[in-house]
Amino acid sequence: MSTAPPAPRGPRSVEVLRAMIARPSGAIGLTLVGLHLLMAVLSPWIVPYDYKAMDATITLAGPSPAHWLGTDHLGRDVLTRMMLGGREALLVTGTATPVALIWGGLLGVYLGLKGGWRDEVAMRLVDAFLALPGILPLLVLITVFGSGGEVLMPTLAFFFGIPVIRVARAAAHEVVARDFVSAARARGHHPLDIVRRELLPNVTDTLLVEGAMRWSWMLLGFSALSFLGFGVSPPKPDWGLMISDARVYMSLAPLGVIAPVIALSTLIIGINLSADALAKTLGLDRSRKAVI
Amino acid sequence: MAGTPPLIDIRKLCVGFRGRAGAILPVLHEVDLTVCRGESIGIVGESGSGKSTLALAAMGYLKHGLQKISGDVIYDGAEMFGRSPADLARIRGGQLGLIPQNSGQALTPTMRIGTQIREALHLHCAMSEGEHATRARDLLAQVRLPDPEAILRRYPHELSGGQQQRVAIAMALAGEPDALLLDEPTTGLDVTTQAHILELLRELARVRNMAMVYVSHDLGVIARVCDRVQVLYAGETVLEGPTRAVLREPAHPYARGLLASIPRLGEQTLPRALDGRPPGPNGPREGCAFAPRCALATQDCRAATPPMIEGGADQMTRCLYPDRVDEITGDQAGNAPHGCAEGSPCALDLAEVSIRYDRPGLFDRLRGAPRPPATVDGIDLHLRQGETIGLVGESGSGKSTILKAIAGLLPPASGQITLGDGTALPAAVETRRPDQLRRIQMIFQNPDDSLNPRQSVGEILAQPLRLYFGLRDKALRDRAVALLDTVRLGAPYLERRPGQLSGGEKQRVAVARAFAAGPEIVLCDEITSALDVSVQAAVLDLLNDLKAAHKTAFVFVSHDLTVVRALSDRVAVLYQGRICEFGPAAAVYGAPSHPYTAVLLNAVLTPDPDHAPRLMAEDVLELSPPARGCPFQRRCPVKCGTICDTDAPPARETGDGHVIRCHIPLDELCAKQTGEPPKS
Numbered sequence: 028m029s030t031a032p033p034a035p036r037g038p039r040s041v042e043v044l045r046a047m048i049a050r051p052s053g054a055i056g057l058t059l060v061g062l063h064l065l066m067a068v069l070s071p072w073i074v075p076y077d078y079k080a081m082d083a084t085i086t087l088a089g090p091s092p093a094h095w096l097g098t099d100h101l102g103r104d105v106l107t108r109m110m111l112g113g114r115e116a117l118l119v120t121g122t123a124t125p126v127a128l129i130w131g132g133l134l135g136v137y138l139g140l141k142g143g144w145r146d147e148v149a150m151r152l153v154d155a156f157l158a159l160p161g162i163l164p165l166l167v168l169i170t171v172f173g174s175g176g177e178v179l180m181p182t183l184a185f186f187f188g189i190p191v192i193r194v195a196r197a198a199a200h201e202v203v204a205r206d207f208v209s210a211a212r213a214r215g216h217h218p219l220d221i222v223r224r225e226l227l228p229n230v231t232d233t234l235l236v237e238g239a240m241r242w243s244w245m246l247l248g249f250s251a252l253s254f255l256g257f258g259v260s261p262p263k264p265d266w267g268l269m270i271s272d273a274r275v276y277m278s279l280a281p282l283g284v285i286a287p288v289i290a291l292s293t294l295i296i297g298i299n300l301s302a303d304a305l306a307k308t309l310g311l312d313r314s315r316k317a318v319i
Numbered sequence: 320m321a322g323t324p325p326l327i328d329i330r331k332l333c334v335g336f337r338g339r340a341g342a343i344l345p346v347l348h349e350v351d352l353t354v355c356r357g358e359s360i361g362i363v364g365e366s367g368s369g370k371s372t373l374a375l376a377a378m379g380y381l382k383h384g385l386q387k388i389s390g391d392v393i394y395d396g397a398e399m400f401g402r403s404p405a406d407l408a409r410i411r412g413g414q415l416g417l418i419p420q421n422s423g424q425a426l427t428p429t430m431r432i433g434t435q436i437r438e439a440l441h442l443h444c445a446m447s448e449g450e451h452a453t454r455a456r457d458l459l460a461q462v463r464l465p466d467p468e469a470i471l472r473r474y475p476h477e478l479s480g481g482q483q484q485r486v487a488i489a490m491a492l493a494g495e496p497d498a499l500l501l502d503e504p505t506t507g508l509d510v511t512t513q514a515h516i517l518e519l520l521r522e523l524a525r526v527r528n529m530a531m532v533y534v535s536h537d538l539g540v541i542a543r544v545c546d547r548v549q550v551l552y553a554g555e556t557v558l559e560g561p562t563r564a565v566l567r568e569p570a571h572p573y574a575r576g577l578l579a580s581i582p583r584l585g586e587q588t589l590p591r592a593l594d595g596r597p598p599g600p601n602g603p604r605e606g607c608a609f610a611p612r613c614a615l616a617t618q619d620c621r622a623a624t625p626p627m628i629e630g631g632a633d634q635m636t637r638c639l640y641p642d643r644v645d646e647i648t649g650d651q652a653g654n655a656p657h658g659c660a661e662g663s664p665c666a667l668d669l670a671e672v673s674i675r676y677d678r679p680g681l682f683d684r685l686r687g688a689p690r691p692p693a694t695v696d697g698i699d700l701h702l703r704q705g706e707t708i709g710l711v712g713e714s715g716s717g718k719s720t721i722l723k724a725i726a727g728l729l730p731p732a733s734g735q736i737t738l739g740d741g742t743a744l745p746a747a748v749e750t751r752r753p754d755q756l757r758r759i760q761m762i763f764q765n766p767d768d769s770l771n772p773r774q775s776v777g778e779i780l781a782q783p784l785r786l787y788f789g790l791r792d793k794a795l796r797d798r799a800v801a802l803l804d805t806v807r808l809g810a811p812y813l814e815r816r817p818g819q820l821s822g823g824e825k826q827r828v829a830v831a832r833a834f835a836a837g838p839e840i841v842l843c844d845e846i847t848s849a850l851d852v853s854v855q856a857a858v859l860d861l862l863n864d865l866k867a868a869h870k871t872a873f874v875f876v877s878h879d880l881t882v883v884r885a886l887s888d889r890v891a892v893l894y895q896g897r898i899c900e901f902g903p904a905a906a907v908y909g910a911p912s913h914p915y916t917a918v919l920l921n922a923v924l925t926p927d928p929d930h931a932p933r934l935m936a937e938d939v940l941e942l943s944p945p946a947r948g949c950p951f952q953r954r955c956p957v958k959c960g961t962i963c964d965t966d967a968p969p970a971r972e973t974g975d976g977h978v979i980r981c982h983i984p985l986d987e988l989c990a991k992q993t994g995e996p997p998k999s
Contacts, residue, residue, distance in 0.1 A: 205768050205769075206763040206764070206765065206768040206769035207768065207769050207770055207771045209728060209763070209769075210761065210763060210769055210832075211782065212728060212748055213726045213727065213728055213748060213756075213759075213760075213761050214756060214760075214782065214783055214786060214787075214836070215748060215751060215753060215756035215786070216782070216786060224771075224774070224778075224782065225771055228771070228773035228774070229771070229772070229773055
């Protein structure tokens with residue numbers, strides 16, 4: 028009997044990352060996301076100006092050697108504000124996404140396993156939430172509790188977790204129908220044990236891809252809130268807020284709008300491309316194939 | 320057949336795929352295949368031997384990732400791989416038909432049968448739309464489907480598996496093919512259906528003078544329908560010859576081993592397993608591929624690949640010692656199944672168990688609508704310690720449902736399941752105590768589905784060990800290794816994942832997981848039907864040993880009568896969720912039998928060229944049991960009259976606990992079965 032050891036391979040995450048980079052979409056997406064993260068971390072030390080420094084003499088100026096992207100209506104450097112503008116968004120959404128994923132995922136998987144009336148009730152509630160235009164309940168909560176990161180984070184985590192329930196439940200349903208779950212049930216494992224050992228490892232892939240998609244949606248939602256004046260409060264730099272401020276002067280200083288728009292869209296495109304590559308990579312899951 | 324040029328002519332075909340390391344790994348290695356008009360060739364081999372690849376290559380098609388390395392595939396005088404796409408489209412499905420395995424899945428679920436057949440006609444027949452309807456009816460009549468008009472209007476899910484297969488055959492015939500490629504055409508069908516389909520194919524091939532290529536792992540099928548057989552092993556032809564010679568006196572040790580691993584109705588011993596497993600495509604290609612598993616292997620075998628030589632009786636064999644193949648059978652009688660001692664204490668008792676899938680809605684309850692009869696009804700079984708009870712029946716007979724009820728996954732509607740010590744077992748698994756759960760373990764049909772692909776073998780085995788015994792760390796690992804040893808795997812397997820194991824190894828892990836709990840009762844649900852015959856024999860052998868070592872009782876469910884025969888002490892024959900016949904295996908498989916048992920037994924195929932199944936009842940789709948009378952009333956070939964429709968049949972005892980539920984008296988049943996001459 029051949030007992031050759033399995034082919035040596037690194038941890039699965041490294042393997043997945045390598046496979047993602049091998050795809051054009053993954054390479055571009057991960058580069059974009061990486062650059063944005065790098066910029067968010069390093070920007071306080073490398074920005075050319077103080078983001079609050081106003082200069083009334085050069086309001087709405089065009090590009091110049093001193094201000095590459097010009098200045099805004101208060102004479103602040105657009106480049107500086109653009110580089111700093113993603114920090115708050117990334118911090119809030121970067122925390123809220125995993126939270127949304129975890130609570131929505133766990134609940135969804137549990138409902139998928141349990142089924143019955145609990146599942147029925149919960150899913151109708153989810154339907155009701157999803158029927159509302161996304162930003163509306165957000166606005167209500169923010170008007171009640173006030174804006175700012177400490178309110179936005181749990182609020183976003185809550186609302187963006189709801190669609191995750193549905194996805195996780197569907198993924199779990201597929202796994203629950205398989206015999207290894209029946210086997211675990213027949214052995215008499217606790218339902219939470221089954222969720223942890225049998226279901227979660229098999230829905231993680233779906234959840235990861237869903238998480239990447241949620242993240243890009245959440246970024247967009249966060250920027251929309253800032254744009255509407257419910258997110259980051261001035262003078263803190265934020266892309267949504269920058270677009271909102273500069274759009275009045277768009278014909279005079281178009282870069283004030285274009286710069287944050289490009290920053291925001293490259294980040295979102297980057298996340299989407301990475302999510303796409305991740306989905307495709309995981310679709311070719313090695314653990315389901317014989318190693319040859 | 321000399322003189323006429325062959326229709327399909329494959330010469331020295333090499334097919335391979337690019338492995339992860341970049342090297343091209345061969346799947347087929349210099350394989351020849353010649354089929355003439357009116358000839359039937361069987362391609363036999365274990366899974367992974369390349370038999371399906373060979374058949375598809377005859378169509379000029381290779382699965383994604385595979386590439387032709389060298390060789391020719393000539394169909395009707397021209398190379399298939401050089402043809403234009405339009406040309407290929409005309410030939411495929413037209414002159415060259417394919418009948419895939421599991422055609423139920425090959426039919427589009429949302430289209431009526433009529434539409435699908437018309438589509439095939441539209442593509443491959445030059446005729447007006449108006450003629451299509453007539454032609455479609457003709458085709459369905461040709462495959463002997465009753466009431467073609469009604470079938471044309473149905474959707475695939477409204478047909479039985481056998482009927483779906485017939486529709487697939489009808490569609491393959493739409494283009495008036497000269498040759499048919501059949502990829503496991505009857506795998507997954509019930510024995511009776513299988514026998515009927517094979518008869519149909521034989522008849523069609525004869526009438527239309529078609530060339531047939533059967534791909535199958537089942538030598539019983541090959542024996543019934545093929546003139547010649549080609550045995551593939553690890554992508555190479557190892558034996559080629561007339562069916563009779565190959566089945567009677569194979570000139571290659573692999574074919575000999577394959578034949579020995581098939582369980583047979585008449586034998587009292589377990590089939591003999593082939594040790595080892597076939598080499599993977601990345602193994603070194605030096606010497607005979609079968610040498611590591613061969614009892615005859617010598618230094619010469621390992622030195623160079625043996626050439627194809629004359630092996631006697633018109634066979635060509637890739638073996639250096641075709642004359643010595645006979646030697647290896649002498650001391651190879653299979654192990655005797657371990658029986659259980661008479662009067663062993665009870666392990667499990669089922670009393671009047673009935674199970675329902677339907678749940679009447681509120682409206683039906685208010686209306687007082689009559690409930691349909693229970694899916695499974697009146698099951699009385701008494702399982703003794705160390706005993707194996709086999710449950711046989713066609714698909715839909717409720718065999719697996721009964722297992723689920725015992726396991727608590729499907730609480731019965733009424734009746735009581737009692738453990739050996741007299742404690743009544745709560746119906747649902749959630750309400751059972753851990754010690755009750757531990758005593759009943761289940762092994763599932765398909766190990767691909769019953770093992771979590773994300774867990775290593777070690778983690779899989781750890782589940783029951785942690786749950787029932789609270790083992791941790793070192794103790795856990797030691798116990799897991801010990802379990803792997805009992806199923807003839809070893810410690811190196813601990814770290815592997817199911818995806819890295821072969822089908823047989825996976826099922827062994829599943830067996831080890833069941834035995835990890837130290838169960839008194841093991842429920843086996845078709846556990847060998849997804850495995851190759853040689854692997855099946857090994858798993859049966861393993862269960863037999865475990866049964867002797869642990870005094871475990873088995874409830875063994877299978878649609879394969881020979882497998883049940885090989886392992887069971889007592890057998891229950893189920894039809895539509897009711898027991899027709901129950902008793903010691905020898906009695907159930909002998910005369911007299913219930914008419915249904917007789918139908919099943921007569922339809923069993925054996926790898927014997929002179930054996931013909933005796934067909935009685937045509938296959939029909941029965942979705943629910945009849946409300947009254949004998950469950951088998953609608954298909955019974957010896958039905959005695961209206962009494963069968965109205966009254967439940969009495970239990971007639973022949974002694975020794977052998978019970979037949981039939982209105983016909985025993986001696987009459989006996990006379991009917993022994994007196995009737997075989998139909999074919």
